[in-house]
Amino acid sequence: MRKWIVRIVLGVAAVMMVGAVSSYLFIDRELTRMYGGLTEVADPALSKEGMDSYAIFHVNVLAPEGDRFLPDQIVTIRDGEIRSVGNSTTIPRGIPSLVGRDMYLVPGFTDSHVHLWESENDLLLYVANGVTQVRDMNSLPVNLRWRDEIEGSRIGPDIFAVAPQFATFGPMEGAFVGWVQHKTIVRTAEQVDKAVQDYVAKGYDALKASSYLDREGYIALSAAAAKHDIPLVGHLPVATGLEDLWASHQSEVAHVEEFVKALDREFGGYGADTAEDFLTFVRERSEDVADQMIAHDISVTSTLELIDSFQRQKSDLQTELGAAKLVYENPGIAEGTVITSRGMGWLPDVNIYRWPDQWDDDRKARSRLYWQTYAEAQHILFEAFMARGVAIMTGTDANVPVRVPGFSLHEEMAALQAAGMSPAQILASATSVPGDFMGTSTGQVRPGQKANLVLLRENPLEDIGATDAIEMVIIGGSVFNRKDLDQMLDTVKAANDASRTVPIPVAEGG
Ligand SMILES: [Zn+2]
CATH class of the missing domain: 2.30.40.10 (Urease, subunit C, domain 1)
Structure with a gap:
């Protein structure tokens, strides 16, 4: 009898083990697919060898x-x-x-906000579009490998690799988010410092704050960045305010949109009913925000087209997808996965922005007004930044729906022109301004x-x-x-x- 009980217990344990391991493997493979790593690798049969x-x-x-x-x-x-x-x-x-x-003849272009993930073919898309340098805003070890190989014989843009973004989550959720979203999960200042040391040793070029870093973590990250002499870039965490940004060592904000979110927190959260009041508030605050950016020598990356597209993706996704150069987008990324769609997923069934089907017309109208206001607030801030001469870098958030790597940089430049930038300013924001920011000898045609x-x-x-x-x-x-x-x-x-x-x-x- 005892023998049988032991056998049954062992048998159940074995089945559970196999189940856990195979679910882990299944999910891990799905994630690799979602990040573009299972897509066939293109071989254009070209070489960098040639005239010295x-x-x-x-x-x-x-x-x-x-x-x-x-x-x-x-x-x-x-x-x-x-x-x-x-x-x-x-x-x-x-x-x-x-x-x-x-x-x-112009300097090669820089897209200052991209996500390479595991999408190897993107390297060719960038080159084919004249993008000779990218700032990868959440680099994985594979991206560091590509960066080094590109210095040798691999064809691709120069990569400025920003380490996986820092975020604060509890132990269980943190383990999942760290795995699925490739974020750096930290809960104490000691963990922040240790992770920063590790990234510096591995050769990452910058650190990134995510929206989900707590305030204590943000202050610790800023201190660690200064201590280890590595730039801090990225988001302004939801738990912080603009005062925290001005007091930090952060030298770049990854979207103009971050200031819309920060001002929305100051405002107390706008809605469809308070949209006009919010825009008035943004107008009142925008000049001071721009002045502080200058005073603290903080650059901003544009991503205007992404934010302008939110409302269009919600209300008319088919047109938006039809207009994008979807044939070049990594199908793994466009198709997303059932495991998690956050931050990924382009096509109608998985698109992260589209309205739920069950929403009625009234709900949709309120949402439309909300997101139109959001985009308008972005433009008010952008105009204030331009007027004050804040350093603006052209960035697209490539691989976020529906920004196709390489092509999206040209769309962003058109959006900058529509937003009032002169062609000379746009060229600078895609060449010399990011060259200065990264400290690379790029961005000008000179000896x-x-x-x-x-x-x-x-x-x-x-x-x-x-x-x-x-x-x-x-x-x-x-x-x-x-x-x-x-x-x-x-x-x-x-x-x-x-x-x-x-x-x-x-x-x-x-
Ligand atoms: Zn991004």
Whole structure:
């Protein structure tokens, strides 16, 4: 009898163990899929090998001040660096040359807010769109590996890797959130300091505060960032106020939207009934906020188009999806997963922004007003930042619905133009401003800078829309012509098509 009881108990325990392990494996695989890691990897059969030394001549070069093109220039490049920029009258002999007649040479673009996750093909999408540098706002170990490989033979943009964002959760929820959302879970100042030390040792470039970090954790993170001499960027946690930001060592805020949220907390939480009062409050506060940004030398990343799209995704998702270059988006990310959809999920069944079907017209009308007000508040703040000369960096939140990596940078630049920025200011916000922020030798076409360059067929100072008229992209001196760039895009599209399990909506008439 005893023997049988022991056998039954052992048997039940074994079944439970197998169940736990297989659920763990199932969930882990689903997460890998959701982060894009199961999508076929594109191989465009291209190499970074090529000319070590060459010249581009008869080309219009964006002046270091960024406000005009210097006509008929010659640019020499050696070992991945710009060596000289001068008039085309002195063409050097004995090195290969590329003719840039009637074309416009600008620094490679930076998207200052992206999420690479495990979506390897994104690296090609960035290059094909002239994005030679990204700030990855929640880097995983695999992204650090790509960063290092890109310094060698791998094709991709330079990666500025921000460590997994810091958040505070209780032990059980924290374990789940840390696993599923790749966040750094901390509950004490000691844990913060230890995690920061670990990230510095691993070679991350910056630390990020999430919305879910408690106030004590935020203050500890700011202190640890200063102590270990690593930048602190990201959100302004919900548990904090603007006074905490001004008192911190944080040097960048990842969205203009963060200030809408902070002012909403000051206001006491607006709703459809108080929308106008809230906008009046934002107008009253915006100049002081901008002045404080200047006084504390804090930069802001735009992500205007993402926030403007919230209301459109809620009310008319099909049109929004139809307009996005969905064929290039990693299908794992677009399709989401049943495990968790937070922060992911683009398609109608999983879209994180769309209204629940059961909402009635009245509820939808109130929601529409709420989100229109939210976007308007963002624009009021953005205009105040522009007027005061706050350092603004172009960022898209790529891989958040419906911002397709690479393409979304050009959409963001169009949104910045619509919001009142001049083409010269927009170019700066996507080149020299982030270059200064990251301390990389990028963002200007001048000797000593890394040869990250884009050759355009049209003049972007006349219309920022010219930034996607790309003839050639140069990364660290390696040249990719239009045919190469198309090859990158075609192979990514084919890899996505082969990995897709849910059909994507097609644009009206497309
Ligand atoms: Zn983000």
